[in-house]
Amino acid sequence: MSMRQDKVKVAVAMSGGVDSAVAALLLKKQGYEVHGFFMRNWNPLSNIPNDCPWQKDYEDVRRVCNHLTIPYSTLNFESEYHKRVLIPFLNEYQNGRTPNPDILCNKEIKFDVFWNNVKALGFHYMATGHYSKLExxxxxKPKDADKDQTYFLSALSDRQLENVIFPLADLTKTEVREIAKKAGLPNAGKKDSQGICFIGKLTVRDFLKANLKIAPGEVKAATGELLGKHEGSELYTIGQRHIGVAAGGKTLYVSSKNTKTNTLIMDREENLYTNKLSFEKAAWSIPVPQSFQCQVQTRYRSKSIPAIVSLTNSMELVSGEAELLLPARAITPGQTIAFYKDSKLIGNAIIK
Incomplete structure (x- = not known):
């Protein structure tokens, strides 16, 4: 860096969790001028039922920043979050698809709205507690393969990564916990957050029931046999078990959804695996040919699978098919597929 490190201003997106707290700690130790920011994305006065524990998270941010003797602020992005994350999330479910709101939040809020705001305040970089690495x-992929979060960041553009620091790139979660403990951080023992940020303790099912127009419909076997009824096809995702539905003593799972007839199609576990998928809205971080081999990841925490990618149009390169060299379970429309060359993320798309 051309300027003195103690003059380089870094805005740390702090969630109240131990990862972003340690990120702020490490940056301060490295001599940066660090400022913690808590993003207020959920409006508790919204008429959308939820159980988002943001007040407790904010209190943890306040305690950590006071412990580190760094300034902290709150930025309110309720309007942007509602428009750019929550509404698309609900619309996708209403249309029978299963989106990933964390990927959308990173692309639209954390690395767009947040960065543009702190850049306007004079910050040179932003940092998060993601387990990811920039080269x-x-x-x-970072040092901790089990906590790798590059999948959640796969929709970010090169421009969005230009002024980003990932302080946890070369640390494991165990090491992060140990650093937090030794530093006496007040949230050192806080459990990792689970589930979708704006739902809190609610189940996805209860949240969707409260916010979507749903209607009961038929549950059928892949053979066409009528098996029963469901509350609303939007409440189910591919690979999910339907309680009370079985055939021949075998447990059945959702294999597909027909949104036009509001029908769930059920099948046996062994029939949920496939070697092919189609995708759209692809974006690439490197030039790619019309056909190439790489590794793909079809959901968070799933293992990367070797695949042969064939793009439909040699000019646009935004849609195509992936032939999986190992079968994958419950490929789900609306989910993100991330493309890798060894450990490097080279693109992302939406599964059709």
Whole structure:
């Protein structure tokens, strides 16, 4: 860096969790001028039922920043979050698809709205507690393979990564916990958050029931046999078990959904695996040919699978098919597929 490190201002997106707290700690130790920011994304006065524990998270941010003797602020993005994350999330479910709101939140809020706001305040960089790594401007898998979060960041553009620091790139979760404990951080023992940020303790099912127009419909076997009824097809995702539905003593799972007839199609576990998928809305961080081999990841925490990717149009390169060299379970429309060359993220798309 051309300027003195103690003059480089870094805005740390702090969630109240131990990862972003340690990120702020490490940056301060490295001599940066660190400022913690808590993003207020959920409006508790909204008429959308929820159980988002943001007050407790904010209190943890306040305690950590006071412990580190760094300034902290709150930025309110309720309007942007509602428009750019929550509404698309609900619309996708209403249309029978299963989106990933964390990927959308990173692309639309944390690395867009948040960065534009702190940049306007004079900050040179932003940092988060993601387990991810940057090498020559490209996202690569971090040291902790089990906590790898590059999948959640796969929709970010090269421009969005230009002024980002990932302080936890070369640390494991165990090491992060130990650093937090030794530093006496007040949230050192806080459990990792689970589930979708704006739902809190509610189940996804209860949240969707409160916010979508749903209607009961038929549950059928892949053979066409009528098996029963469901509350609303939007409440189910591919690979999910339907309680009370079985055939021949075998447990059945949702294999597909027909949104036009509001029908769930059920099948046996062994029939949920496939070697092919189609995708759309692809974005690439490197030039790619019309056909190439790489590794793909079809959901968070799933293992990368070797695949042969074939793009439909040699000019646009935004849609195509992936032939999986190992079968994958419950490929789900609306989910993100991330493409890797070894440990380097090279693109993402939406599964059709």
């Amino acid at each position: 020559n401007g490209a996202l690569v």
